[in-house]
Amino acid sequence: MHSLTVDLGDRSYPILIGPGLLGNSTHFTNAIRGRQVLVVTNETIAPLYLEKLLASLQDFDKVDSVQLPDGEAFKTLDTLNRIFDTLLEKRHDRSTTIVALGGGVVGDMSGFAAACYQRGVDFVQVPTTLLSQVDSSVGGKTGVNHALGKNMIGAFYQPRLVLIDIDTLTTLPDRELSAGIAEVIKYGMICDAPFFAWLEANMDALLARDPAALAYAVERSCADKAAVVAQDERESGRRAILNFGHTFGHAIEAVQGYGKWLHGEAVAAGMAMAAELSRLRGWISQQEVDRLRALLTRANLPQQSPVDMAVDDYLRAMSVDKKVQDGKLRLVLLRAIGDAQIVADTPKEQLIEALHSCGAR
């Protein structure tokens, strides 16, 4: 088992990574302070992993579970209410711990429910997709979508433990594996050039689900993310680099309708757009853009806009991005592979040219 820490003072917590962790009760008994637990999962994950998790929670006095409908389209305030309904109907008090068993959708909603229920209860992340293991379970961004924008309603709320059982990746559909790889590639692009080179050398092993390659990619991604989050927990500055490709990607998700494009797919296309913009600005070379594009292609990820999206669709959706300040769009661009910078002065013509170069109408 590999262990790292997200260093946030008295809110620091461990990330445990390895095979077989779901069946080990010790990690839960060590991290959970009270005697009550609510497991939040969904209809797809429950038949695969709920029984195993419940067996590891046998020592607690009161363990309930709730199964949410599956899909990004259900990452809403309405679905959140199902968690609150269960907590109240089953009479969970303030000492309860919410355990999120699932991908980023379950994790983001469970974390937000934990932040809100009786003004805050403990929370543990058990991520089961590659994307949630390398990204969403770490760092405490929680929330739900709004029709007008991604993750628009939420809170920063840190878990007490992130338990990553990489065995769960064996059942993940190929398309979801690729979506997770998009966020892995992101770390290489924004802050870890040696990792980017490692991904170029090991993409075939990752796609073949080689356990050692997957474990390494999860560990390295979590380490990269934990370092950024420890510097700037609430995104007042540097943390925004984790949003590389997301201003474009979130526009794709919202305009297409949540769930049509997977988050990781939208981020992949968004990273290609941000890379093109960085090149137009004279910061990275065509060769660096080509390296990103080649890696996205090998990972079976898109790098072009949906055909039916026009530049105006992007500009409208991007104008509500959470990084907008005083009406000014802030974007994450690249100085080089492995070196991201946040900029507020992108010329509109360059932005439009970058969008066109990725197929936006």
Ligand SMILES: NC(=O)c1ccc[n+]([C@@H]2O[C@H](COP(=O)([O-])OP(=O)(O)OC[C@H]3O[C@@H](n4cnc5c(N)ncnc54)[C@H](O)[C@@H]3O)[C@@H](O)[C@H]2O)c1
């Ligand atoms: N909080 C953050 O920092 C952060 C970071 C990145 C992404 N996100 C959010 O995460 C969400 C995307 O997460 P995701 O990619 O995990 O999607 P997801 O949660 O929708 O899961 C993808 C699909 O895989 C299924 N699934 C989950 N685990 C499985 C397993 N082991 N075997 C088989 N099927 C399994 C799910 O039921 C779902 O159908 C988005 O809402 C995105 O905004 C949040």
Ligand SMILES: O=C(O)C(=O)C[C@@H](O)[C@H](O)[C@H](O)COP(=O)(O)O
């Ligand atoms: O943890 C972060 O910070 C991120 O930006 C990680 C992203 O991968 C993630 O998709 C996040 O939810 C986007 O944040 P948002 O603030 O733009 O909604």
Ligand SMILES: [Zn+2]
């Ligand atoms: Zn993301």
